Structures are given as C-alpha cells and as structure tokens.
Amino acid sequence: MNFKIEKKLKNTLARAGVITTPHGEIQTPAFVAVGTKATIKSLNPDQVASTGTEIVLGNTYHLYLQPGDEIVKKAGGLGKFMNWRRSDAKGNESIGPTMTDSGGFQVFSLGAAYGKEISKVVKITDPSFLLPERFDDSDAPRLAKIGADGVSFKSHLDGSLHYITPEKSIEIQHNLGADIIFAFDECTSPVEDLRYQEEALNRTHRWAEKCLEYHKSKDNSKYQALFGIVQGGRDESLRKKSAQVIAEMNVEGKYFDGFGIGGSFAKEDMSTAVKWVNEILPEEKPRHLLGIGEPEDLFMGIENGVDLFDCVLPTRLGRNGTLYTKYGKINIENTKYREDFGPIEDDCECYTCVGGKFSRAYICHLFHGKEMLAGTLASIHNLHFIVNLVKKIRQSILNDTFYDLKKDFLKNYAKH
Amino acid sequence: MNFKIEKKLKNTLARAGVITTPHGEIQTPAFVAVGTKATIKSLNPDQVASTGTEIVLGNTYHLYLQPGDEIVKKAGGLGKFMNWRRSDAKGNESIGPTMTDSGGFQVFSLGAAYGKEISKVVKITDPSFLLPERFDDSDAPRLAKIGADGVSFKSHLDGSLHYITPEKSIEIQHNLGADIIFAFDECTSPVEDLRYQEEALNRTHRWAEKCLEYHKSKDNSKYQALFGIVQGGRDESLRKKSAQVIAEMNVEGKYFDGFGIGGSFAKEDMSTAVKWVNEILPEEKPRHLLGIGEPEDLFMGIENGVDLFDCVLPTRLGRNGTLYTKYGKINIENTKYREDFGPIEDDCECYTCVGGKFSRAYICHLFHGKEMLAGTLASIHNLHFIVNLVKKIRQSILNDTFYDLKKDFLKNYAKH
Numbered sequence: 001m002n003f004k005i006e007k008k009l010k011n012t013l014a015r016a017g018v019i020t021t022p023h024g025e026i027q028t029p030a031f032v033a034v035g036t037k038a039t040i041k042s043l044n045p046d047q048v049a050s051t052g053t054e055i056v057l058g059n060t061y062h063l064y065l066q067p068g069d070e071i072v073k074k075a076g077g078l079g080k081f082m083n084w085r086r087s088d089a090k091g092n093e094s095i096g097p098t099m100t101d102s103g104g105f106q107v108f109s110l111g112a113a114y115g116k117e118i119s120k121v122v123k124i125t126d127p128s129f130l131l132p133e134r135f136d137d138s139d140a141p142r143l144a145k146i147g148a149d150g151v152s153f154k155s156h157l158d159g160s161l162h163y164i165t166p167e168k169s170i171e172i173q174h175n176l177g178a179d180i181i182f183a184f185d186e187c188t189s190p191v192e193d194l195r196y197q198e199e200a201l202n203r204t205h206r207w208a209e210k211c212l213e214y215h216k217s218k219d220n221s222k223y224q225a226l227f228g229i230v231q232g233g234r235d236e237s238l239r240k241k242s243a244q245v246i247a248e249m250n251v252e253g254k255y256f257d258g259f260g261i262g263g264s265f266a267k268e269d270m271s272t273a274v275k276w277v278n279e280i281l282p283e284e285k286p287r288h289l290l291g292i293g294e295p296e297d298l299f300m301g302i303e304n305g306v307d308l309f310d311c312v313l314p315t316r317l318g319r320n321g322t323l324y325t326k327y328g329k330i331n332i333e334n335t336k337y338r339e340d341f342g343p344i345e346d347d348c349e350c351y352t353c354v355g356g357k358f359s360r361a362y363i364c365h366l367f368h369g370k371e372m373l374a375g376t377l378a379s380i381h382n383l384h385f386i387v388n389l390v391k392k393i394r395q396s397i398l399n400d401t402f403y404d405l406k407k408d409f410l411k412n413y414a415k416h
Numbered sequence: 417m418n419f420k421i422e423k424k425l426k427n428t429l430a431r432a433g434v435i436t437t438p439h440g441e442i443q444t445p446a447f448v449a450v451g452t453k454a455t456i457k458s459l460n461p462d463q464v465a466s467t468g469t470e471i472v473l474g475n476t477y478h479l480y481l482q483p484g485d486e487i488v489k490k491a492g493g494l495g496k497f498m499n500w501r502r503s504d505a506k507g508n509e510s511i512g513p514t515m516t517d518s519g520g521f522q523v524f525s526l527g528a529a530y531g532k533e534i535s536k537v538v539k540i541t542d543p544s545f546l547l548p549e550r551f552d553d554s555d556a557p558r559l560a561k562i563g564a565d566g567v568s569f570k571s572h573l574d575g576s577l578h579y580i581t582p583e584k585s586i587e588i589q590h591n592l593g594a595d596i597i598f599a600f601d602e603c604t605s606p607v608e609d610l611r612y613q614e615e616a617l618n619r620t621h622r623w624a625e626k627c628l629e630y631h632k633s634k635d636n637s638k639y640q641a642l643f644g645i646v647q648g649g650r651d652e653s654l655r656k657k658s659a660q661v662i663a664e665m666n667v668e669g670k671y672f673d674g675f676g677i678g679g680s681f682a683k684e685d686m687s688t689a690v691k692w693v694n695e696i697l698p699e700e701k702p703r704h705l706l707g708i709g710e711p712e713d714l715f716m717g718i719e720n721g722v723d724l725f726d727c728v729l730p731t732r733l734g735r736n737g738t739l740y741t742k743y744g745k746i747n748i749e750n751t752k753y754r755e756d757f758g759p760i761e762d763d764c765e766c767y768t769c770v771g772g773k774f775s776r777a778y779i780c781h782l783f784h785g786k787e788m789l790a791g792t793l794a795s796i797h798n799l800h801f802i803v804n805l806v807k808k809i810r811q812s813i814l815n816d817t818f819y820d821l822k823k824d825f826l827k828n829y830a831k832h
Contacts, residue, residue, distance in 0.1 A: 037781070037785040039782060041787065044793070066784055067777070071754060071755055074755060074757070075757055083774055083778070085773075339490060357499045357501075359491065361483070362454070362491070362497055362498065362499070365453070365482065366453075368482055368483070369453040369455075369478075369482055371455050372457060372788055372792070373459070373460060375788065376788070376792075377460070
C-alpha cells in the first residue's frame with residue numbers, strides 16, 4: 001500500500017491524497033461502504049460502484065462466524081467472494097479494494113456491551129450497534145469476557161463458544177484477504193471509569209503489538225496493509241498517549257501502515273478528540289475514523305486530518321425511508337410525498353434520481369407497500385449522496401474552496 | 417392492439433406471433449413478469465428488462481388500495497409510475513407494455529376464499545394465493561361478499577369497506593392505464609358444487625358484458641385492449657359454454673380484444689381444460705393463461721394454444737432460495753453449496769450467472785445471512801430462466817423443433 005498526499009489545506013490538518021492498493025487506487029478523503037456480511041445491504045456490486053464508492057468494508061466477526069473465513073479464502077478473498085468490481089477509466093472491470101475491521105468492536109457491541117444502554121449517552125460509532133432488535137433486549141446476558149490474551153464470546157447465531165486473540169483476528173483477516181486490515185482492539189464502553197479505560201487501553205496496546213508481530217511473520221504483510229487503532233475514550237491524556245504509542249509502535253522496524261481512530265465519542269467533543277490524535281499521528285500515513293459518517297462529521301473529520309470514513313447510516317437510514325438531501329434529511333414515507341412526482345433531488349445524478357425516473361410518490365408507495373425495491377432505491381441515493389459529498393470536499397481541498405463549501409453546505413443542510 | 421400469427425405448429429393449437437401495443441411489441445408466446453404493487457419484488461426495472469421480459473403485470477386490487485389508481489393516473493399510468501422501460505434494437509429506451517388483472521381474483525383470494533384450504537385440493541393459479549402468511553390463518557373471517565352487481569370487501573390493509581362492480585374495475589384499470597386490461601370475473605373455489613359453479617359463471621358472463629359496455633363508452637378503449645375471461649372450473653360443459661359466450665360476446669360490434677383463461681385447475685387435467693377452451697376461442701386473438709408458469713405448464717399451455725402466461729413463482733421461489741436449473745429446481749440454502757464456487761448454471765446468460773461472478777457459495781451465504789441481495793440474485797436468475805424458456809419454445813415453433821425441445825427439456829428437468 002502506498003499513500004501520496006496531493007494537497008494540504010492551509011492552517012488545518014486536512015489533506016487530499018491517493019491510496020494505492022493491490023486492487024486499485026482510492027482518492028482520499030473517501031467514504032467506505034459497509035458490507036457487513038460481504039454485501040452492502042440491498043445493493044448489488046454494480047449499484048454500489050454506480051454511487052462512486054471506491055472501497056468496501058466487511059466485518060470480521062460476522063464473516064468469521066458465517067460463512068467462515070476459510071470459505072472466503074477459498075473463494076479468492078473478500079473482494080472476489082462478493083464480486084466487488086469497479087471499472088477503470090478505460091472501462092475495464094476488476095476486483096476493487098476492500099478492508100476488514102478487526103472484530104473487536106462487534107465482540108464488544110454484540111457481547112460485553114450487549115444490553116447496556118449506552119446509545120443514549122454517546123454518539124454510537126458502530127454500525128451494528130443501533131440495531132434495535134439487538135439493543136432493545138436489555139435483559140440479555142453479557143456474552144463476552146475480556147481476558148489478558150483475548151476475548152471469549154458466544155456466537156449470536158448459534159450460541160457456540162469462540163475465543164479471539166490478536167493473532168487469531170489477524171489470521172482471520174489474512175484469510176479474508178482485504179487490502180487494508182485492522183489490529184484487534186478493545187472498544188470500551190464510555191460509561192466505564194477512567195481506571196478501567198486506562199487498563200483497557202494498555203490491553204489494546206499490548207494486543208496491537210501482538211497483531212503487528214503476527215502480521216510481520218506472514219507473507220500476507222507484503223500485500224495486506226495493517227492499520228493500528230487509537231483508543232482512549234474521551235480522555236485527552238489517554239487519547240494522546242494512545243496516538244503516540246500506536247504511531248511509534250514497531251516490531252523490528254515494521255510499523256503500522258495506517259491508523260484507525262476508534263471508540264465512542266460524544267458528538268460535541270468528537271472534533272477535539274480527532275484533532276488531539278491526528279496532530280500526533282505521522283502525517284504520511286492514512287487515517288480512518290471508524291464508524292462515523294453523518295455529513296457534519298465528514299466536514300469535521302476531514303478538517304481535522306481524517307482520510308477515510310465508514311458508516312452504515314446511508315444504507316440503514318435508506319432502508320428506513322430516511323433520505324439525505326442538500327436541505328437535510330427527509331422521511332419519504334410522509335404522506336406529503338404521495339403525490340410528489342419529482343425525483344428525490346432534481347440535480348442528483350444517482351441511479352434513483354437521474355432523469356426523474358423514480359418519483360418521490362413511487363418511492364413513498366414502495367415504502368408503504370414494504371417492497372424491497374424501496375430500500376434499494378433509497379440506499380443507492382443515500383450512498384451516492386455521502387460518497388459524493390466526500391468527493392466534493394476532496395475537490396474543495398484541491399481548489400482551496402473548502403470553507404466556502406462547508407459554509408454553503410451546512411447552511412442548506414440545516415434547512416429541514 | 418394488434419396480433420399477428422407468424423407460424424402455427426402442425427396438428428396442435430400452438431402458434432408464434434407478435435402482439436403490438438401502444439408501448440411496443442411482445443413476441444408470443446411470452447411470459448409476463450408479475451409486479452403486484454407496481455414492482456417486481458426485489459428487482460428494479462433494469463434488472464427485469466435484463467431477463468428478457470417484454471411485459472409486466474400489476475394487480476388492480478392492490479394498486480386500487482395502495483397507492484390508489486388516481487395517483488397512478490396522475491403519474492402517467494402504471495408503466496411510467498413504476499418506470500418500466502425497455503430498450504429497442506437501437507438501444508433507445510421507452511416505457512414498455514403493461515397489463516393489469518381485473519381485481520376479481522384478489523377479491524376472491526383475499527376475501528371470499530380467505531381461510532379455505534383449497535391449496536391442498538387443486539393447483540392454485542394465483543400469485544397471491546400461496547402466501548403462507550395469509551393462507552395459514554384458517555380462522556380468518558370471510559371478508560368478501562359477492563352480490564349480483566359486484567363484490568363488497570374489506571381492505572386487507574386497514575379494514576375499510578369497498579364495493580367493486582364490473583364498471584368500477586374497468587374505471588380503475590382505465591386509471592392505471594395498462595395496454596391490456598381484463599374483465600371483472602368471479603373466480604370460484606373449486607370446492608363449490610356444480611350448481612354454484614354455473615350460477616357464478618352466469619354472473620361472470622353478465623359482468624363481462626358490463627365491462628365491455630363500459631369500456632366501449634370511453635376513449636380509453638382506443639388504446640387499452642380489453643380481454644374477456646373464460647371461467648367454468650373443471651367442468652367440460654361449463655368451460656366450453658364459457659369459451660363460446662365470451663368469444664361471441666359483443667356490444668354493438670365491439671368484441672373482446674383477447675382472452676384470459678382463469679380459475680383453478682387440477683394439475684393433471686389442466687391441459688384438457690385449456691384445450692377445450694382454445695379450440696373454441698377465435699384463433700386470431702391472443703389468449704392468456706392466468707397465473708400459471710411452471711416449466712411443464714408452459715409446454716402444455718403453448719401446445720394447447722396459449723400465447724401469454726403470468727406467474728409469481730420465479731420471484732417467489734427465488735426469494736425462498738429455490739432456483740430453476742435445466743436439471744430441475746435446487747435449494748441453494750443446502751449446505752452442499754457452501755463451498756461450491758461455480759455459478760448457478762454454467763451456461764446461463766443472466767446477470768447472476770454470467771461470467772461466474774456470483775457463486776453458489778456466495779448466494780448460499782447470502783440466504784443463510786438473510787441478506788436482501790439473496791432474493792434479488794435468485795429472482796433475476798429464475799425470471800431469466802422462465803422468460804427464456806418461453807422464448808426458446810417460441811423459437812422451436814418457428815423452427816419446427818418443438819417436440820425435440822420439449823422431450824429434451826423435460827427429460828433433463830426431471831433429473832433432480
């Protein structure tokens with residue numbers, strides 16, 4: 001993997017660049033589409049590519065349990081298994097770039113954090129977290145136990161017992177074969193006290209080193225890039241310490257190829273926390289803000305030096321009938337759209353909107369009828385909206401118009 | 417509407433032809449894709465067109481209740497509302513042909529027949545019928561009442577009361593604006609006795625005349641073709657009588673533009689019943705066998721003079737993981753497909769199979785994971801399979817190879 005910065009925005013941490021992976025380039029800042037179980041929900045790979053998406057993410061925890069990482073390996077890796085293809089400028093199709101998370105967050109959110117109502121306290125950064133059918137069951141037992149060497153947990157599918165260590169996480173991710181993989185970390189609950197946060201952070205750092213060591217010992221490290229994850233909750237000193245440790249961590253001169261910024265944030269202090277971290281992380285390596293992706297957050301993150309984002313919101317909101325527009329989010333199920341024969345957005349170039357083919361009235365009808373096409377058309381629009389917002393921000397860095405774009409966009413976006 | 421027979425198969429009732437509608441041509445025999453609520457479940461219109469589908473059907477009962485036929489009219493009619501487009505030979509896209517049923521069957525199956533376990537007695541011909549969530553509720557009340565002038569029923573959505581007469585059915589279908597519409601009929605339950613069947617048939621014939629009269633009085637009759645429906649259950653004399661009456665029915669010289677063959681059949685005597693009817697119906701007008709579409713039935717129907725078929729099975733079976741192959745149906749959720757990295761069918765040209773992009777292993781995984789893409793990929797394959805089987809049968813009529821194709825296909829198809 002190679003990362004080249006093309007332009008930096010004066011007096012900020014923002015930059016535009018290009019990541020080159022064995023499966024093609026990613027223009028950064030970029031939005032990564034989340035395909036938890038090797039599919040971006042309700043979309044086929046051509047529909048995903050049509051939104052401008054350049055890279056997709058699969059969840060290690062889910063793919064380890066189903067279909068199993070060995071099967072994905074036999075299929076030729078995640079990109080090939082899910083048939084994630086992009087066309088280059090000449091129209092030639094090939095398997096595109098992929099990434100996998102480490103499984104740490106899912107073990108936490110489906111295991112240890114299961115049943116804790118932390119969604120009311122903080123901005124939840126993980127896709128699987130807000131799934132009401134899981135989180136509403138507050139009497140559910142804690143399924144995961146965190147020990148010094150790793151995490152034991154019961155599968156949410158069949159109750160079978162599993163034990164994931166840092167080495168095991170990397171082994172699974174080697175089998176999944178994504179271009180970018182992540183170190184195994186503990187994502188702490190923000191309701192834990194500072195003493196626990198520190199203990200967990202130390203554990204995350206020990207695990208990071210084990211991941212790096214295991215990764216270095218395998219040939220996969222020649223073509224899979226390993227990102228270390230910075231944790232530290234909401235505490236300034238822990239966050240800064242974590243950035244320092246992860247940035248400098250190396251095993252016989254083998255450093256992390258990039259960085260993830262993980263954990264829970266309160267919406268209002270997220271930008272501060274991201275800045276603390278990115279001022280310390282080495283400029284020449286890419287940074288991924290894990291699980292964050294609302295429009296305001298994208299401007300904030302990019303201004304503070306983030307290169308990559310992933311989030312399930314475009315597709316999850318889409319499946320629930322909530323659509324992004326430049327004037328804010330709308331709920332297409334609202335009866336006022338029943339006879340609105342225009343597209344979601346007049347000037348949108350997505351498959352759903354372009355040429356006015358699918359009207360608000362039609363999409364409203366599909367949602368009322370609980371038809372699958374509803375979620376598909378809405379997800380295409382939302383993913384296109386977010387991916388292209390990040391592309392516009394990228395362009396504004398190149399053009400030195402970032403602040404104009406930010407001001408205009410956020411002013412309009414607040415209208416609804 | 418115009419119907420031109422290109423070739424007849426000697427010593428049978430089979431023929432290949434072309435129906436010309438205001439929205440383009442349909443090569444017959446043809447399979448009509450069912451889009452109950454103005455969407456072919458889990459597919460977008462481009463995916464439907466990619467299967468070779470030339471015409472789609474919407475259900476009057478469902479569209480009347482939601483979103484309402486007035487809204488579909490304001491949207492520019494069913495084809496435009498659902499954005500059903502096809503490309504012509506030059507690649508120019510335009511709204512394609514559509515049809516609507518009369519609502520009679522849905523009123524029956526969701527109303528009067530609600531809770532009757534007739535699916536065990538006979539081959540069920542209607543899409544909406546086999547939905548287990550409706551049919552399993554055997555304690556449900558009868559919601560519909562059939563009177564001399566029409567049918568009163570409660571909406572399955574909100575319990576609101578409605579009254580549909582033959583005139584109202586045609587008025588709704590004029591609003592929906594499909595190229596081919598159907599007369600309002602009573603589809604009797606096959607468990608009713610002969611006396612009731614005869615009474616119902618007489619009512620269906622009276623209603624047919626009212627439909628024809630109302631249709632003739634409106635400008636819509638200039639561009640929407642009205643098909644009369646032949647009923648009569650499993651009784652030879654009633655079926656023949658119905659064919660005779662509907663064939664000869666006219667209002668001041670205005671006849672039906674084509675014919676539907678409706679009702680329930682036992683699988684084993686369906687071919688006889690279809691033959692009785694088609695030997696009587698005028699050769700120069702198209703005939704549609706309503707709600708039938710298994711491979712064996714397509715050969716049977718075409719051999720006995722059927723030009724059009726519709727059925728939800730390709731998409732419903734697809735959503736349940738059952739896939740058509742030339743060696744019979746397979747259940748892709750079977751564990752033996754977990755590591756099967758070939759496509760559903762090696763030589764299939766559908767989006768799902770072509771180029772081996774989506775493997776059986778991947779589709780098996782998507783079904784196990786309850787992912788929406790599972791139903792989409794399976795439905796594309798199944799619809800492509802059935803639509804192209806009918807296209808092959810058409811070609812075999814033109815080439816005089818019908819019996820070779822039938823023998824080969826059915827021999828292979830029985831293998832699984």
